[in-house]
Amino acid sequence: MSGIEIRNLSYQYPTGSEKVLHNINLNIESGKFYAFVGVNGGGKTTLCNVIRGFIPHFFKGDISGEVLIDGKDVRDWDTSDLAQKMGFVFQNPFTQISGVKETVFDEIAFGLENLGVEVSVIKQKVQEIISLLGIGYIQDKNPNELSGGQKQRVALASIIVMEPDILIFDEPTSQLDPQGTEEIFKAIDIMKKKGKTIILVEHKIELIAEYADYVIVLQDGQIMRQGRTEDVLSHEDTQDYGIGLTQYTLLDLQMRKHNMITERIPITESDSIKVMKEWMSLQGVKA
Amino acid sequence: MSFLTVNDVTYRYPNGFTAVENVSMSFEKGESVAIIGQNGAGKTTTVKMMNGLLKPTKGDVIIGGLNTKEYTTAQIAKKVGYVFQNPDDQIFHENVKSEIRFGPKNLGFSEAKIEENVMKAAELTGIVPLLDIHPYNLPYSLKKFVTIASVIAMDTETIILDEPTAGQDSLAIKRLGSIIDSLVQEGKTIITITHDMEFVVENFERVIVMANKRVVADSTKQEIFWNHDILEEAMLKQPHISRLSHALNLNEKILNIDQMIDTLKVIR
Numbered sequence: 001m002s003g004i005e006i007r008n009l010s011y012q013y014p015t016g017s018e019k020v021l022h023n024i025n026l027n028i029e030s031g032k033f034y035a036f037v038g039v040n041g042g043g044k045t046t047l048c049n050v051i052r053g054f055i056p057h058f059f060k061g062d063i064s065g066e067v068l069i070d071g072k073d074v075r076d077w078d079t080s081d082l083a084q085k086m087g088f089v090f091q092n093p094f095t096q097i098s099g100v101k102e103t104v105f106d107e108i109a110f111g112l113e114n115l116g117v118e119v120s121v122i123k124q125k126v127q128e129i130i131s132l133l134g135i136g137y138i139q140d141k142n143p144n145e146l147s148g149g150q151k152q153r154v155a156l157a158s159i160i161v162m163e164p165d166i167l168i169f170d171e172p173t174s175q176l177d178p179q180g181t182e183e184i185f186k187a188i189d190i191m192k193k194k195g196k197t198i199i200l201v202e203h204k205i206e207l208i209a210e211y212a213d214y215v216i217v218l219q220d221g222q223i224m225r226q227g228r229t230e231d232v233l234s235h236e237d238t239q240d241y242g243i244g245l246t247q248y249t250l251l252d253l254q255m256r257k258h259n260m261i262t263e264r265i266p267i268t269e270s271d272s273i274k275v276m277k278e279w280m281s282l283q284g285v286k287a
Numbered sequence: 288m289s290f291l292t293v294n295d296v297t298y299r300y301p302n303g304f305t306a307v308e309n310v311s312m313s314f315e316k317g318e319s320v321a322i323i324g325q326n327g328a329g330k331t332t333t334v335k336m337m338n339g340l341l342k343p344t345k346g347d348v349i350i351g352g353l354n355t356k357e358y359t360t361a362q363i364a365k366k367v368g369y370v371f372q373n374p375d376d377q378i379f380h381e382n383v384k385s386e387i388r389f390g391p392k393n394l395g396f397s398e399a400k401i402e403e404n405v406m407k408a409a410e411l412t413g414i415v416p417l418l419d420i421h422p423y424n425l426p427y428s429l430k431k432f433v434t435i436a437s438v439i440a441m442d443t444e445t446i447i448l449d450e451p452t453a454g455q456d457s458l459a460i461k462r463l464g465s466i467i468d469s470l471v472q473e474g475k476t477i478i479t480i481t482h483d484m485e486f487v488v489e490n491f492e493r494v495i496v497m498a499n500k501r502v503v504a505d506s507t508k509q510e511i512f513w514n515h516d517i518l519e520e521a522m523l524k525q526p527h528i529s530r531l532s533h534a535l536n537l538n539e540k541i542l543n544i545d546q547m548i549d550t551l552k553v554i555r
Contacts, residue, residue: 039456040428148372149326174454177325177482179522203456244457247527251544273534285554
């Protein structure tokens, strides 16, 4: 079966004194967009590392339970097959640049070159990704001379150009300005529309509310809450796990405390505008 | 004369790339100021000139009466502390405690003063439990707090934070706000680069907007976040609640939830 199934997964790092993942159960449906949220240190990145087989293929430690990728245990996958199945964009873009390529164009082409893809195909694919991410203006630059935000875009480009079925992004926008962040989310959305499965670790909750299908809340290595984005992010007590709700949700919750009751709790900007207009017209005010 | 002045400064990197052009800004003692703008707008280059890491190609940076061109970076470091955007550029000791001790030790503080500053900085940043850990193995977000503590321990009059909110969770962002608040209470000048508009609204009054290597606005947050021309030029957006209030035609320069609630109470 396609997708990712995680059953009773627990994990402890080889040098660790306690478990960093506790009895995780999670089904990741193919073609959907999942956001992993939670305070730093809660296990989000570790869980991504298990899903992509980095644990236990490269990092040993004490693992129990199972992770099935398309029905096959991640430990039984050949690492190079798994690398083609899944793309991973690191948290820190400063560590993702290969350091062996002299231009951004060549950096993005590097992965496809390693797979032995024909040169004309590589050129065409790299060009497509460059225009998708709007980074044509830096394509001839040396990757080492880029700003943090530019490196982050190049790191993302060099993964999505490989067109893996599953894309895992660990805070891909941490160094980006608001406009660059929106562009990345739009690019991720395009990948989703192409049928890719998306797993995203991210703190920018307004954008998660806008784009993700499901939200998984992790704290102390456990899944504290999971469900459809609009359900998880409209609950006041989701904040108990250190998650900031969107400004739109927080406003609505605050209004309720002042006895200003809207029809439903919005999580996105567009829904908030709709809900607020309805509330205002009930007060006899035209927005 | 201001406490820290950047006067008509241009900076060209050795490879010929001009990162900032004719930039001027000045800061008073005890002020907290946010610098916002797109990646590549010139924010980091500008602040690096304020602690002498870079010397202007044209124009002057004057700190407490000293022109940075006439002093070494080490001398300027006594006046202005800079927390790098990438913590890995700043971390190189075997444990967090020695990392934080490095700055004040280099400035020639007494052993007693070093210990006092290190503990104070660790407490303020909430990293006391990490003091014996190797900083390089910490996650990015905690490394950032280590680098902030390292600069606070130097007890400089001015502290520059370069994107402290990047990659931080909501609790850490609150903690950053209270760190800035404490430092300002002590009379320090805090200059912060950030992409988080809600963080700006919560923690700063004055906002400097940079775009295309220049300063395009320097004003209060109300003026900046309700000036659509400036935001468009800098390719920035209003804070979320301002956007909502704009869409609802509320005709108030609303920036946050509390202000929105006050306005809605009047409607009702």
